[in-house]
């Protein structure tokens with residue numbers, strides 16, 4: 268049966284361990300900077316030599332098999348791969364038989380030597396044909412490998428394309444708490460990453476095929492060797508001794524980093540600072556502040572200081588690990604194995620002393636045995652190494668399939684919303700009943716015992732200081748997170764029973780930390796309502812007018828097709844502008860840029876307010892369909908807007924909203940609060956005052972105090 272993915276919590280299943288539990292966690296200090304923690308499986312701790320025998324690796328391999336089988340079935344379902352896959356497998360099979368055929372011809376040469384010793388004549392015709400066949404084998408090997416390489420490229424591309432689309436699907440559907448988990452993001456990028464053009468799936472396929480062909484190689488070589496040597500004096504004894512070494516050689520090696528659960532960390536303040544400085548100077552987003560703030564020199568001296576303190580220890584984890592492994596002294600088993608390697612020669616010499624007449628033939632067979640033993644040994648080591656890396660590949664494949672079916676942290680509801688689409692035009696009601704909430708990994712309450720009700724069609728304004736919990740309320744209404752305690756009702760129904768896609772479709776939100784996507788302005792606005800395509804330019808311009816963005820967009824060179832930040836950068840040769848070429852000419856790309864229609868600046872310099880107007884247009888895009896949206900949420904919508912833009916936004920909203928419920932989070936007191944049906948005044952994660960503007964003024968609390976202060980300022 269296929270494993271229970273989807274129900275398994277990828278991050279919590281084993282993987283979370285207590286770093287103080289010394290029995291089950293091995294701690295290694297790799298360098299001044301890096302600490303490595305490896306989990307010892309409790310079951311394996313009880314088995315002697317479990318780590319030496321790499322049991323964990325084999326158990327992991329076994330557990331991954333259903334996923335690998337699924338992967339093979341998926342690859343089998345890509346019709347475009349069939350031809351190439353068949354050809355690739357056939358070529359690999361033939362290639363893996365070649366060493367055995369070569370060995371067979373070596374045996375033939377040995378027989379020729381044998382008969383030459385016995386009869387004192389050589390069958391030249393046979394000798395030439397055998398030697399010719401051996402050479403033909405080598406050439407055939409070269410040609411077949413070339414074809415196999417050729418075939419593997421289109422196959423790799425097709426498989427990569429299939430899984431890249433799947434990987435994108437996984438990333439696109441993750442919710443906020445799941446995506447916020449750094450471990451999950453790391454696993455996704457590992458599972459779907461493409462290194463040197465090869466996806467993990469392709470690397471696994473190649474590994475599997477290599478393991479199969481290595482096995483074919485070993486079996487075919489062994490059977491040929493057995494047939495060749497069975498009549499040779501000392502042959503079986505010498506073969507046994509030669510192969511013994513290659514069979515045992517791997518026992519001395521242990522893979523230091525187990526394939527199970529491990530984590531590496533650094534607490535070295537200098538290294539952390541060094542990495543931060545390095546990131547800061549390489550990220551274009553910081554350039555303006557580095558230059559304007561005159562930070563360059565300070566950063567350089569800090570970098571130098573940290574770098575000097577750390578010395579050669581300022582290395583990434585992988586380099587440190589490699590270094591650590593290389594410095595370990597060869598272990599006892601590998602020292603014992605050395606003499607075994609010399610045994611065949613010693614045995615041969617002793618036998619030669621005993622039976623001098625057998626020397627020439629024994630010499631030839633010793634040569635044959637030692638050569639084939641060394642190829643055999645190399646093949647066997649390769650097989651061993653392949654099973655090592657295949658166990659890592661398999662576990663990544665396992666994670667990849669688990670992630671494809673991983674459930675989001677926020678569970679979906681089952682009840683469609685709204686029951687009647689027309690009702691949405693009358694707005695939505697929202698009720699919080701004793702809601703408390705902490706962000707994942709945070710110990711402090713972002714909301715504490717919050718209760719309020721916003722009626723259908725009401726205008727609600729949430730006020731409060733920075734960090735008082737205003738945005739958190741909006742995030743809970745959109746179900747980006749679920750409350751820790753308490754209940755949220757939408758139209759008197761628990762938000763958790765309603766279908767997530769439906770409630771999100773019924774709301775339009777503008778977050779305080781809205782972002783712009785690396786698409787054209789047209790697509791950025793169209794995304795507000797994914798159900799309407801970006802080709803509906805009339806709708807998009809209408810939304811841009813409502814958002815107050817149409818005027819400046821139309822002034823841009825590419826208008827609605829302008830990219831805010833181009834996702835694909837133009838590439839230039841290695842000569843930076845401002846330097847000189849080898850002939851002393853100043854390097855300039857102007858002419859080339861002009862011909863290629865390239866721009867010297869790849870991001871469009873829009874102001875913060877203009878960016879916000881595009882975000883508002885995106886929100887209006889959704890609200891254009893009258894019956895679609897019942898609630899509009901604005902988190903500090905006028906933060907970057909000038910007063911006139913703010914005023915006209917409010918006017919447009921009043922016109923557009925009809926009966927819809929409106930919810931604003933804001934710092935400003937004024938037009939908005941005076942018109943609000945309900946004001947929630949927050950302080951330190953709780954609602955301290957609630958009511959209309961008049962109610963709160965009459966109550967003479969904090970709201971009244973700040974209102975009066977503001978009023979005085981304008982007198």
Ligand SMILES: Nc1ncnc2c1ncn2[C@@H]1O[C@H](COP(=O)(O)OP(=O)(O)OP(=O)(O)O)[C@@H](O)[C@H]1O
Nearest residue numbers: 706709713731732733734735736737738739740779
């Ligand atoms: N992603 C997060 N992870 C952990 N804590 C968070 C996160 N987002 C907000 N908080 C914390 O939750 C509390 C409430 O934050 P929230 O963003 O709701 O405040 P706010 O009233 O909207 O503030 P502002 O007026 O500055 O936007 C703050 O103490 C904040 O530090």
